[in-house]
Amino acid sequence: MDRTDRKIINLLGADARRSLADIGxxxxxxxxxxxxxxxxxxATGVIRRFTVEVSHxxxxxxxxxxxxxxxxADADEEAFRRAMARHCDVLECHHVSGRWSYLLKLRFAVLGDVEAFLGELKRAGxxxxxxxxxxxxxxxxxxFRDDGDPS
Structure with a gap:
């Protein structure tokens, strides 16, 4: 992958619907x-899919x-991972080093939904x-990592 590939990735990252002519x-x-x-x-897996950015x-x-x-200590970690992979509120789930086991990124409509989510995890043990x-x-x-202005 060269500098031109990175520029193409940055352009598509900013607007996945950008025309081939415009990118060229x-x-x-x-x-x-x-x-x-x-x-x-x-084909090499650098670009996995084209997507949209929504207004939360x-x-x-x-x-x-x-x-x-x-x-x-007695939690079924594989069951937890499967549950987080399919949970509609979980945007990201990362296994991390340090004191914590996992870092989750979530979006909700109201703050009370955070408490409900945590309650769900507590009830599951x-x-x-x-x-x-x-x-x-x-x-x-x-x-994605932006290497600067692609133009």
Whole structure:
């Protein structure tokens, strides 16, 4: 992967519907050359899918929280992982180092939904301890590394 591939990734990351012609102009390649590079990036797994960015406010999901949790000693960790992978409120679930076992990123409509989610985990016997961090605002949120201005 070279600098041009990174530029293409950044352009698609900013707008996945951007035309091949527009990308080609920005990186100095023909449409067919851009198309071939995108196909190669997909084939090698660098680009996994094309997606949309939604307004969480418009969806009434303005409460963003991070929950650090320590699994209970007798918790079924594989069952926990499966539950988090399919739970509709869990945006991200990361196995982490340090005091905590996992870090979760979640969005909710109201703050009370956080308590309900934690109650669900407690009833399932997953939690020994947890710490919830409520975001006040988001300065930057991305799903890929941006190497700078692609143009």
């Amino acid at each position: 102009t920005a990186v100095g390649l023909s449409q067919s050359a851009v198309n071939e590079r995108i196909r190669r990036l997909q 406010r418009a969806l009434d999901e303005s409460v963003l929280v991070f929950i650090q949790l320590l699994l209970a 997953y939690i020994a301890a947890s710490e919830t961090i409520i975001t006040l605002s988001t300065v930057r949120e991305r799903s």
